[in-house]
Amino acid sequence: MSNWPDEQNNIYSFLRHSLEKSKTYDVVLETIINRMENIETIVNRMEAKKEYAVGILLQVVMQDKTETTIDELPSTLTVRDVATYLGISKATIDRRISTGKLKSYKDGKLRRIKREDLLEYIEALENK
Numbered sequence: 326m327s328n329w330p331d332e333q334n335n336i337y338s339f340l341r342h343s344l345e346k347s348k349t350y351d352v353v354l355e356t357i358i359n360r361m362e363n364i365e366t367i368v369n370r371m372e373a374k375k376e377y378a379v380g381i382l383l384q385v386v387m388q389d390k391t392e393t394t395i396d397e398l399p400s401t402l403t404v405r406d407v408a409t410y411l412g413i414s415k416a417t418i419d420r421r422i423s424t425g426k427l428k429s430y431k432d433g434k435l436r437r438i439k440r441e442d443l444l445e446y447i448e449a450l451e452n453k
Contacts, residue, residue: 395447404429427446428445
């Protein structure tokens with residue numbers, strides 16, 4: 326774990342040593358400004374790359390969502406399939422099932438939802 330006063334003393338020592346060695350404040354100041362500009366450039370590049378990656382990811386998600394119609398889904402779906410299709414959490418689907426808003430049935434230990442029941446649920450949401 327770093328100790329801030331020690332780091333501060335190290336920075337102070339570095340700056341004092343640099344001033345004594347160069348005998349010019351301007352050279353040290355220019356070096357510090359250049360290093361700060363380099364750091365700022367790196368941070369800006371990282372932010373730009375992150376924004377680009379998020380944009381690509383959103384395009385892929387939206388493309389997948391718009392390309393899949395309800396008729397293309399399998400006749401029976403898992404809770405996770407329904408959550409992915411609707412773009413909501415699995416926990417939300419579990420709550421909708423437990424409250425009776427979304428019909429489902431048990432297939433062994435797994436909970437399944439018929440495509441027709443999902444369509445009914447979507448229509449009920451749209452009619453609210």
